[in-house]
Amino acid sequence: MAELGERYSKINISPVIEKRKEDIMASIIELKNVSKVYGDDILTKVLSDISLSIEEGSFSSVIGQSGSGKSTLLNLMGTLDKPTTGDIMINNTSIKNLSKDELAVLRNQTIGFVFQFHYLLPEFSVLENVLIPYEIMCTDRKKDVLEDPKQRAVSLLKLVGLEKVIDKNAARISGGQQQRAAIARALMNHPKIILADEPTGNLDSYSTEMIYDLFRELNNTLHTTFLIITHDQKVAEKTDRIIEIKDGRINLDITK
Amino acid sequence: MKLGFRIAIRFLTASLGQTLLIMIGISVGVSVQIFIGSLIQGLQQSLLASTIGSSPHITIVSDTSKKEFSEYIDLADEIRSTDERIKTVTYVLDEPAFLLTEDTSQSLLIRGLPLSETEDIYHFQEALTEGRLPASSAEILLGSPLKEQYGLSVGDMITLLSTDNTALSCTITGFFDLKVASLNESWGIMSLSAAQQYFAFPDQVTGIELQLYDPYVFEADLVADKLQELPDFTSWQVQNWKVQNESLLSGLQGQSISSIMIQVFVMISVVLGIASVLAISVLQKSKQIGILKAMGMKNRLTSFIFLAQGAILGLGGALLGIMLGLALSFSFTKFAVTSDGSPVVALSIQPWFIILSGAIAVTASLAASLLPAIRSSRLNPIDIIRNS
Ligand SMILES: Nc1ncnc2c1ncn2[C@@H]1O[C@H](COP(=O)(O)OP(=O)(O)O)[C@@H](O)[C@H]1O
Ligand SMILES: [Mg+2]
Numbered sequence: 001m002a003e004l005g006e007r008y009s010k011i012n013i014s015p016v017i018e019k020r021k022e023d024i025m026a027s028i029i030e031l032k033n034v035s036k037v038y039g040d041d042i043l044t045k046v047l048s049d050i051s052l053s054i055e056e057g058s059f060s061s062v063i064g065q066s067g068s069g070k071s072t073l074l075n076l077m078g079t080l081d082k083p084t085t086g087d088i089m090i091n092n093t094s095i096k097n098l099s100k101d102e103l104a105v106l107r108n109q110t111i112g113f114v115f116q117f118h119y120l121l122p123e124f125s126v127l128e129n130v131l132i133p134y135e136i137m138c139t140d141r142k143k144d145v146l147e148d149p150k151q152r153a154v155s156l157l158k159l160v161g162l163e164k165v166i167d168k169n170a171a172r173i174s175g176g177q178q179q180r181a182a183i184a185r186a187l188m189n190h191p192k193i194i195l196a197d198e199p200t201g202n203l204d205s206y207s208t209e210m211i212y213d214l215f216r217e218l219n220n221t222l223h224t225t226f227l228i229i230t231h232d233q234k235v236a237e238k239t240d241r242i243i244e245i246k247d248g249r250i251n252l253d254i255t256k
Numbered sequence: 257m258k259l260g261f262r263i264a265i266r267f268l269t270a271s272l273g274q275t276l277l278i279m280i281g282i283s284v285g286v287s288v289q290i291f292i293g294s295l296i297q298g299l300q301q302s303l304l305a306s307t308i309g310s311s312p313h314i315t316i317v318s319d320t321s322k323k324e325f326s327e328y329i330d331l332a333d334e335i336r337s338t339d340e341r342i343k344t345v346t347y348v349l350d351e352p353a354f355l356l357t358e359d360t361s362q363s364l365l366i367r368g369l370p371l372s373e374t375e376d377i378y379h380f381q382e383a384l385t386e387g388r389l390p391a392s393s394a395e396i397l398l399g400s401p402l403k404e405q406y407g408l409s410v411g412d413m414i415t416l417l418s419t420d421n422t423a424l425s426c427t428i429t430g431f432f433d434l435k436v437a438s439l440n441e442s443w444g445i446m447s448l449s450a451a452q453q454y455f456a457f458p459d460q461v462t463g464i465e466l467q468l469y470d471p472y473v474f475e476a477d478l479v480a481d482k483l484q485e486l487p488d489f490t491s492w493q494v495q496n497w498k499v500q501n502e503s504l505l506s507g508l509q510g511q512s513i514s515s516i517m518i519q520v521f522v523m524i525s526v527v528l529g530i531a532s533v534l535a536i537s538v539l540q541k542s543k544q545i546g547i548l549k550a551m552g553m554k555n556r557l558t559s560f561i562f563l564a565q566g567a568i569l570g571l572g573g574a575l576l577g578i579m580l581g582l583a584l585s586f587s588f589t590k591f592a593v594t595s596d597g598s599p600v601v602a603l604s605i606q607p608w609f610i611i612l613s614g615a616i617a618v619t620a621s622l623a624a625s626l627l628p629a630i631r632s633s634r635l636n637p638i639d640i641i642r643n644s
């Protein structure tokens with residue numbers, strides 16, 4: 001896999017990596033006093049006054065008990081949800097004043113999601129699924145168009161070890177394979193950050209291990225930022241930074 | 257757009273059974289519309305043709321006690337130059353007479369016509385069942401029922417008696433069938449000059465008859481009013497076919513309205529069908545829509561996916577429906593035939609009507625996909641991601 005990663009970086013990533021190295025340690029996502037309250041009549045405060053900065057190129061995990069607000073935090077960072085109070089900066093830009101369309105473009109070009117459930121489109125093949133974020137980007141044409149997007153998708157699928165099922169229907173491969181395809185899809189537009197919400201919650205321990213190794217490798221080779229929610233202490237210990245959420249607040253924040 | 261279309265096509269082909277079912281639904285609607293529309297139009301055209309196809313659209317008669325008049329040449333010239341919608345202007349001398357037979361007498365309306373000019377109106381040449389048209393001498397053309405009734409044949413001499421008891425012998429040159437029993441039984445056709453000579457009205461007629469160009473047939477009342485307004489027309493009465501056939505016209509109108517009603521209801525059921533299927537489809541595909549939005553697809557494009565589905569369903573259904581409708585119409589004219597092999601009703605299959613039916617189906621499908629499109633645009637990805 002390392003060899004594939006190398007080949008991949010040779011193809012079209014290198015200039016971006018150089019640039020990334022320069023401003024490393026700059027924050028990619030920053031939360032400023034973010035609170036989130038749900039409900040209209042009965043108010044539930046899920047997150048209270050969270051300030052947090054995720055550095056570019058970092059490899060962090062978020063842990064905490066079920067219902068502590070981890071997913072809420074991640075969805076806020078991914079612009080899928082809006083904070084009740086406070087502000088979120090992505091790439092040093094406040095998302096407060098961005099329109100829905102601008103947020104969509106931001107998600108498409110900056111953020112890669114990996115959820116507990118893979119959410120591949122069952123009407124498409126594995127390869128087509130990986131290409132979709134790129135095709136969505138092409139509807140805008142704000143970023144440079146790739147010369148051969150298909151080749152990039154194929155090399156990403158090789159990177160996640162799915163070269164044998166490229167043309168299979170997305171619904172016809174195993175759960176672990178589907179999750180890996182979802183990772184390849186998340187990487188397609190070369191996002192600055194991957195937000196993963198219990199990405200292996202549904203998988204056996206072997207697949208779990210493979211996927212975390214893959215994350216680490218992508219972090220090393222492509223310098224993609226990773227923020228991974230997990231309830232698995234062992235998994236968390238493999239990351240460089242552990243953020244623990246308890247009752248909607250940051251309880252612990254350890255950097256190795 | 258292209259991506260939206262591709263996803264729409266995938267969504268449709270992924271549930272092919274459902275897609276085909278709704279396309280067939282639309283096509284049945286379109287084919288019924290085409291068939292019923294062509295049937296009603298055909299019926300109306302044949303009704304109109306039998307009513308005004310072989311009769312004048314406008315008739316001008318004397319408004320005084322003396323029904324014969326001699327100014328007809330001048331009047332005809334004036335009429336011709338008055339309105340461009342007028343196609344033919346001709347004249348007639350109508351006089352009653354009796355056809356004397358061995359034991360009885362049959363009353364006839366002798367119509368003296370400049371035959372070469374009135375062909376446009378009456379089509380006697382086509383209506384001939386045997387023989388030829390009368391020439392300017394003492395010759396007459398009779399309706400085919402009289403042939404049977406009195407045992408007449410072409411070349412026979414008959415005797416006519418005018419109301420002032422003048423007798424005239426003339427030769428039968430042929431028989432006609434105008435497809436209207438009352439005319440077949442009562443008309444005797446002579447040349448205008450022969451009739452003028454026989455009834456002793458030299459250079460006089462009882463009426464001027466007008467035919468309008470086809471697209472203006474329904475404007476006969478307007479043309480008639482215009483003529484009536486002319487200064488020279490105070491002692492003449494201008495009649496038009498619409499006044500003479502009021503009940504037919506209201507019948508046709510009722511038929512048109514009921515035909516439109518049927519078509520509207522067919523289309524409403526088509527729209528409801530598409531709308532319900534697409535509404536279900538939004539629910540079925542909400543997971544996909546949610547993830548597409550999470551990946552950065554804009555609301556507009558997710559809406560477009562459903563509009564595109566509506567357009568594809570409508571277009572496919574319309575094309576299928578047009579083929580089905582034409583097949584249905586064709587087999588109707590082939591199998592629903594009278595004893596002589598001609599169709600019971602001659603359908604009027606108009607290209608513009610077929611295109612209109614198709615366009616209505618596509619528009620209706622698009623309209624039906626509007627609500628699902630709005631729903632899909634309102635769908636919040638967070639709800640999808642949290643609910644699994
Ligand atoms: N839309 C919502 N309305 C009300 N409460 C919600 C909503 N979404 C999440 N919650 C509540 O917020 C809390 C945190 O949820 P979540 O962020 O999913 O926790 P975690 O991912 O750590 O398990 C839970 O108690 C959950 O019930
Ligand atoms: Mg969660």
